[in-house]
C-alpha cells in the first residue's frame with residue numbers, strides 16, 4: 240500500500256522542516272497555532288536565530304520530544320507545491336547537492352517573510368486647488384488622462400514634468416489622492432490571441448505540432464532545430480500562446496541577459512504586454528514580485544536565466560530552452576546543475592512540455608532525438624529572403640601578414656567592400672582583453688597571477704592586468720617583476736581590444752563598436768550598445784563570444800573569424816563540438832535581412848575535419864562522425880562521467896586524498912565504473928588553492944550517484960580540504 244502523506248498538520252502536530260541552513264537533516268518542530276500545510280513556508284527558531292524553512296513532511300519524532308520547539312509563524316505566501324518539492328529532491332539527488340542548498344535556489348528573493356511591502360500611489364482627488372499654477376494643471380491633466388488609474392510619485396512627476404513637491408502639495412490640498420498600494424502586484428495580462436504573424440508553411444506545421452503537445456497537458460520534449468533566422472522564436476511563441484490559452488504558465492530560458500530586451504519587445508508585439516523578467520540584472524524588489532507572482536499565478540510568462548527554473552510556478556505548462564547548446568546553462572559553481580537537463584526533469588514532474596531550440600543542438604540533445612526520447616522539429620530555411628551565409632576559409636599559410644597583426648589582406652579587402660557599400664562587418668575573436676600574454680623582452684618572464692597558475696591578461700580598456708581565473712587585477716607594470724628591466728614588457732597575441740586597435744588603424748573612417756562582456760558596467764549598458772549597433776550605429780563590430788548569441792544585426796553582411804583554430808586546441812571532450820557550434824553561430828550573424836551574407840574563417844589548417852565540416856555545412860556528417868567517436872570512447876552522451884575536484888591550500892593534502900580515493904574504489908568497481916587520476920587540474924592552482932581532479936567513467940544506465948556517495952562517504956574532509964562532485968561535467972578546467 241502507498242503511504243499517503245497528510246497535506247495538513249493540526250496545531251501542535253510534529254512536522255519536519257527543511258531549512259536553508261547547512262544542516263544534513265530535516266528538523267522536527269511543532270505546527271503553530273492554526274496548523275500548517277505541507278509545503279508551508281515558515282520561520283523556525285534555530286539556536287538563538289530565526290531561519291526560513293519549508294514544512295517538508297511529518298516530523299520523525301527521533302528528537303527529545305520535550306525539547307521540540309514550535310514553528311514561529313507561517314509566512315504569508317502560497318505553500319510550496321508538491322511538484323516543486325519533488326523537483327528539488329530529485330534534482331538534489333541527481334547533482335548530489337544537499338537539500339538546504341536546493342532550497343536556497345528556490346528561495347532566492349529577499350524578504351519573502353516580510354509583510355506585503357507597500358508604496359504610495361496617486362490618483363485624481365475630488366476638489367480643484369484654489370490657486371492653480373501651470374505645474375499643478377499639468378499634474379491634474381496627466382491624472383485625468385489616466386482615467387481613474389494611478390501612478391507612483393516618480394511616474395507622475397516625470398510624466399507631468401514637475402518636481403515631486405508639486406504632487407505632494409496637491410495631495411495635501413486633496414486635489415490628488417495619495418493611497419497605499421502593495422508593491423507585489425500581478426504582471427499585465429498577456430493575450431494569446433493578440434497578434435500572431437502569418438507563418439510560413441514550415442513554421443505553421445511546427446507550431447501546430449507544438450500547440451498540440453502543449454494542449455495535451457502531458458510531458459514531452461521537442462528539439463526545435465533550425466538555422467538562425469528560420470523563425471524558431473516565432474514558432475515557440477505559438478507554443479507559449481497555447482500554454483497561456485490553457486491557463487497555464489510558461490517559462491522561456493535565455494542564455495544571455497543581453498538577449499532579453501529584444502525578446503521582451505517580441506513578446507510585447509505578440510501578446511500585447513511584456514512578461515516578467517528574472518535574472519541578475521533585476522532589482523531585489525522586482526525579484527520578490529516575480530517570485531510571489533509566479534506562485535500566485537500573477538505572472539503568466541517568465542523570461543529568465545537558468546535559475547528561473549526554481550521559481551514556485553503555480554501551474555507550469557511549458558519550458559523553452561533557447562540556444563539549448565549554450566554552455567552557460569551549466570552552472571559552474573555552487574550547485575553544479577545543467578539547466579537544460581533540469582528543465583526536462585521539472586517538466587516531467589509537472590506534466591509540462593519542453594522545447595529545446597537551437598541552430599546547432601548539443602550532441603546530447605541530438606542523440607536523445609535520434610533515440611526517440613525527444614521529438615524533433617526542423618525548420619529548413621531562413622525566413623523571407625535571408626539565406627545562410629557563404630562560408631570560406633582564408634588559408635593563413637598563404638597570407639602575408641606582418642608580426643603583431645591579425646587581419647589578413649584577404650579579410651581586409653572583404654571588410655573594405657562592406658564599408659564601401661555601407662553595410663556592416665563583424666570581426667570575431669574569442670578572447671577578451673588586449674593581449675593574452677605579457678612577456679619581458681629582456682628575460683623572457685611572463686607575468687602570471689600570484690594566486691593561480693594562469694597568465695595575467697592585459698586589459699588596456701581597464702588599464703590593468705587581469706587574471707581570468709580569480710579576477711585579481713594589478714596596474715600595468717613598467718618594470719619587469721623578475722629582472723627589473725625597464726620598458727621591456729611586450730604584449731603577445733591578440734585579444735579583442737588589440738584587434739580593435741588594428742582595425743581602427745586599417746579602417747580609420749569606420750565607426751567601431753567593441754562588444755566584450757567585460758567592457759560594460761551593466762546589462763543595461765550592453766543592451767543599449769547592441770540596440771545602437773542593430774540600428775546602424777556602427778560600421779565595424781569587433782566582438783567576442785558575446786556576439787555569437789542570437790543578437791539580430793540586420794545590416795550585417797560579413798563575418799570574419801580571426802582564429803578559427805583557437806577552440807580546437809586543448810583536450811576538452813567537446814572541443815570539436817564547441818568549435819563547430821560557435822563557428823556556425825557566428826557565421827549565422829551575417830545576412831539575416833535581405834542581403835546575402837558571407838563568413839570568412841582565417842585558419843592555418845583548412846584541411847582539419849572540423850574546419851571542413853564547418854565550411855561544407857554538412858551537419859549530419861559532422862554529427863555522425865562526432866557521435867561515432869564518442870560512442871567508441873564510451874563518453875557522453877554514450878557513457879557517463881563525473882568529475883571530482885579536490886582543492887586545498889596544502890598541495891600534499893590534496894594529492895593524499897586523491898590517491899586514497901583512487902585506491903579505495905570498490906563501490907565504483909561494483910557498478911563497473913572506473914576512476915582516472917588523481918591528476919593536477921588543467922589550472923592547477925586557483926586563488927591560492929591547489930586543485931586535483933579525478934574522473935569517473937561509467938556506462939550509460941548505471942546507478943552512478945549512489946555509488947559515488949558510497950565511495951566518498953568514508954573520507955572526512957580535514958582542514959581546508961574541499962571536494963566538489965560535478966555530474967556530467969561540461970568544462971574540465
Ligand code: ADP
Pocket residue numbers: 436437438439442465466467468469470471472473474622
Ligand atoms: P530564430 O529564432 O530561428 O533565429 P526568429 O524567430 O528570430 O528566428 O526569426 C528571424 C526574423 O524573421 C525575425 O526578425 C522574425 O521576426 C522574422 N520572422 C520569422 N518568421 C516570420 C514570419 N512568419 N512573419 C514575419 N516575420 C518573421
Ligand code: ZN
Pocket residue numbers: 688689690691693706707708709710711925926
Ligand atoms: Zn588569479
